[in-house]
Every structure is written in C-alpha cells, then in structure tokens.
Amino acid sequence: MQIITPDYILTPDTLLSNMSVAFDKTIRKIAPLEELTKEFPDAKITKLGKNSLLMPGLINAHVHIEFSANKTELSYGDFISWLYSVIENREELINGCDDGCMAKAIDAMLESGITTFGAISSHGMDLEVCANAPQNVVFFNELIGSQATMADALFGDFLARVDASKGVKREGFYPAVAIHSPYSVHPILIKKALQKVKNENLKLTAHFMESNAERDWLDKNSGDFRDFFENLLKQNSAVSDSSEFLEHFNGQKTLLTHVVKANESELKTLSQNKHTVIHCPISNRLLGNGALDLAKLDEHNIRWVCATDGLSSNYELNLFEEMKIALFMHSNMPLLDLAKKLIKSVTINAADALGLNCGEIAEGKNADMLVLDLDREPNDELAIHLILHRYNISKIYINGTLRKCSL
Known part of the structure; x- marks a missing residue:
C-alpha cells in the first residue's frame, strides 16, 4: 500500500487540492493525508513538491x-x-x-x-x-x-x-x-x-x-x-x-x-x-x-x-x-x-x-497515474496549459508500480 500527496489532483471534471491518494494496484481511497494514514498506517508515503499535479495516465x-x-x-x-x-x-x-x-x-x-x-x-x-x-x-x-x-x-x-x-x-x-x-x-x-x-x-x-x-x-x-x-x-x-x-x-x-x-x-x-x-x-x-x-x-x-x-x-x-x-x-x-x-x-x-478500468483518478480504478511538475498554481484554464506546455513528468505509475521517477 502507498499514499501519494500531490498539491493537486485532476479528476475528469474537478481539480482537487489538500487530498491524498492511497493505492496498491488500484486506487483504494482519496482523502486528506491524516485520514489515510490512520486507515493505512503501514503505507509508504510520498509527499510531492510544490505545484505538483497528479493526473491519469494517457491512453x-x-x-x-x-x-x-x-x-x-x-x-x-x-x-x-x-x-x-x-x-x-x-x-x-x-x-x-x-x-x-x-x-x-x-x-x-x-x-x-x-x-x-x-x-x-x-x-x-x-x-x-x-x-x-x-x-x-x-x-x-x-x-x-x-x-x-x-x-x-x-x-x-x-x-x-x-x-x-x-x-x-x-x-x-x-x-x-x-x-x-x-x-x-x-x-x-x-x-x-x-x-x-x-x-x-x-x-x-x-x-x-x-x-x-x-x-x-x-x-x-x-x-x-x-x-x-x-x-x-x-x-x-x-x-x-x-x-x-x-x-x-x-x-x-x-x-x-x-x-x-x-x-x-x-x-x-x-x-x-x-x-x-x-x-x-x-x-x-x-x-x-x-x-x-x-x-x-x-x-x-x-x-x-x-x-x-x-x-x-x-x-x-x-x-x-x-x-x-x-x-x-x-x-x-x-x-x-x-x-x-x-x-x-x-x-x-x-x-x-x-473497456479498461483506468483513465481517471477515482476509487476502484487501476492506479495508472502521472505526476506533472507545474510551474505555478493551476487556474481554470489548466486543460489548455497542460496541452500547450510540456510540463516535466516526474513520476509514472502503471497498475500501482512506479515505472519512471526523475528528481
């Protein structure tokens, strides 16, 4: 079990903040870090940097x-x-x-x-x-x-x-x-x-x-x-x-x-x-x-x-x-x-x-996730900025396994 704490989480229609994600192969729960550490006390915790964004892996x-x-x-x-x-x-x-x-x-x-x-x-x-x-x-x-x-x-x-x-x-x-x-x-x-x-x-x-x-x-x-x-x-x-x-x-x-x-x-x-x-x-x-x-x-x-x-x-x-x-x-x-x-x-x-169980950061979905390093706090036009600017992808998870990690 792992817990990842980004600054922001991109779901299909909402940008979340002050939330963490507990996952193994699938996303088990999305909640504040304090709540997740109580529920999953043995989980490995990864705290991400300023303006970090967790979003679904691309298909x-x-x-x-x-x-x-x-x-x-x-x-x-x-x-x-x-x-x-x-x-x-x-x-x-x-x-x-x-x-x-x-x-x-x-x-x-x-x-x-x-x-x-x-x-x-x-x-x-x-x-x-x-x-x-x-x-x-x-x-x-x-x-x-x-x-x-x-x-x-x-x-x-x-x-x-x-x-x-x-x-x-x-x-x-x-x-x-x-x-x-x-x-x-x-x-x-x-x-x-x-x-x-x-x-x-x-x-x-x-x-x-x-x-x-x-x-x-x-x-x-x-x-x-x-x-x-x-x-x-x-x-x-x-x-x-x-x-x-x-x-x-x-x-x-x-x-x-x-x-x-x-x-x-x-x-x-x-x-x-x-x-x-x-x-x-x-x-x-x-x-x-x-x-x-x-x-x-x-x-x-x-x-x-x-x-x-x-x-x-x-x-x-x-x-x-x-x-x-x-x-x-x-x-x-x-x-x-x-x-x-x-x-x-x-x-x-x-x-x-x-017909795949992925494509969004949601409980029960496969933990296929990207961490992007934004250069500033996201605003209402985040979708445009994600497409226009090649933000660094610092972590890639596939089925809960870390496949890329750059400092």
Whole structure:
C-alpha cells in the first residue's frame, strides 16, 4: 500500500487540492493525508513538491509499432502517394525495425506519459516487445485481404497471430482484433473474424473513411484507388460499399479510426451503434486527408478519442503534441471546451472505449497515474496549459508500480 500527496489532483471534471491518494494496484481511497494514514498506517508515503499535479495516465488507442523505423522514407501530402511509398519501402521499413527499434518507440510513449496503448499489429512482429512493454497493451491483430481466393490462407495466418497473442499471460495485455478497412478486407473474412470477436469477447477496431480515394472507390468504383486496385490486385470494383461494411458491426461496439470523409448517413449509423471514432490529427494532415469535423461528431453524440497513429504518418508518438495540433487544427471550436474534451479523450473516454478500468483518478480504478511538475498554481484554464506546455513528468505509475521517477 502507498499514499501519494500531490498539491493537486485532476479528476475528469474537478481539480482537487489538500487530498491524498492511497493505492496498491488500484486506487483504494482519496482523502486528506491524516485520514489515510490512520486507515493505512503501514503505507509508504510520498509527499510531492510544490505545484505538483497528479493526473491519469494517457491512453494512445491507435499506434502502429511495426512501422517505427520511418523518418524520411515515406512521401507526405497526398494519401495515394503515401500509400505507394509504403508499398515501395515496406520491406525496408519492416526489416529496418527490429525489437530495439520498436522498444525505443514504446519507451518514448512511456516517457511522454502514455501508460496504455492500442497496437495495430499487421504481421505480429511487435508481439514480443508489446508483451514485454511496461504499459498496458491492447494488441489488435490486423486482418487484411480483399481477394476471395486468398481468404482461407489469410484467415489462417490471422488466427495464428491471434492465438499467439492469447498466449501472452501478463497483467494488462489484451488480445484484440483489427479489420483493416472496407476497401481492403473481403466480406467473407470480416464475417469470420467478427464471429471470433463475438465468441471470445475481443476488443475490435477498424480504419474507416480516411481519404477521398476511399470515398470515391466505395461509392463509385472510381478515383485514385481505381488504378491502384487494377494494377496491383486486378480488381475493378470494391469488395463492398461503406453501408455494407458498417452493417457487419451492427450491435458490436467498435473503434473506427479517422472517419474524416464519413457522410451524414454513416455518422448516424455510428451513433446508433455507439461506435467510437479515433481521431489522428497529425496523420490526417500529413497524408492530405483534411480535418475531422469534431463538432459534427458531437452533434451526433459520437464519442471520439485522440491518438497518434504510427510513425509511418507521424513524427513522434506523443499525445500532448497530438492534442496541441488538434487544438490549433479545430479553430472553429471554443478553445477551453476543446482542450477539456481532448484531455478526456486520452484518459477516461479512451479507457471506456477500450473497456479498461483506468483513465481517471477515482476509487476502484487501476492506479495508472502521472505526476506533472507545474510551474505555478493551476487556474481554470489548466486543460489548455497542460496541452500547450510540456510540463516535466516526474513520476509514472502503471497498475500501482512506479515505472519512471526523475528528481
């Protein structure tokens, strides 16, 4: 049992002062220090410095660890140009990122306060480093393949990767499933994968409506994807349209990434099924896909969370940086309100979307916590300041275990 005493505690909607937190793996009680020492007399007590802030650990719901070798190899500014550059450099990027490369990306996330991440695993090469990561990991085994003739082989490989991830037996590791996208996964494969998701109660994610190329291909079998599919896969039509794709997920809460080009009908479907949208602002900008309409999501009562995507379409895996870009990208939204929503999107809302018992400083929640060293007493605009200023993170706890401590 431990007791930590900061100057301030950030809960989802309230800033507490003159309170301490008693915890082991979970947060046992929040109360004044005197009360906690009486109730837990043998607890180790940590008193923090002036203007210290205790807040929940950050949750990065969508990241591609396997592509962490990229820095200047891929082409930015246009989605199709980027996609061709991924295909051209795929082997070099995959082979160029060994366990050390991937572990470096995971460590960088930890240093920036990310205590939980959702790894989208295309090949299973990141399984070992994710299994050994200090963070909680939702390990999304990705299914991809639009050709029916290859369905059995692709599904066999997918099942083998899912089974391998299920073999990881450690606290805070959750095997899960990712369906790549409506244009890249045949309906036969989707149905089989979703049956496994339902049978084993696995967490589920998919990319959806990221680009104009995807919009045109699914709606009209035209646009930039037409040459791509004809030349590389000998396909002249999409395997399904967007409504057919979304029907597969009816009744199955899913995290859908990007959703930049979704139309009104699709947004209504997302809302009705209580899906969550994962917003990756830096990736959307670098690939030329425009800005997600967060106000429209709010109108439809669609929950959204902020994530980094991978280093194939980002320059660092830092949620504070991601939120800062979002703060400036969505200039039509009230600043303080957006900042508060962003903080909640990478804490309590992300935890709820992933079905995890963390994301807030509250009794009964897992003790995933950060200590930030503020430079002065916080005010009503704390959410803005947390995003704008890279305050030092002096302590990081995951499931009650101290994972970082700097003086």
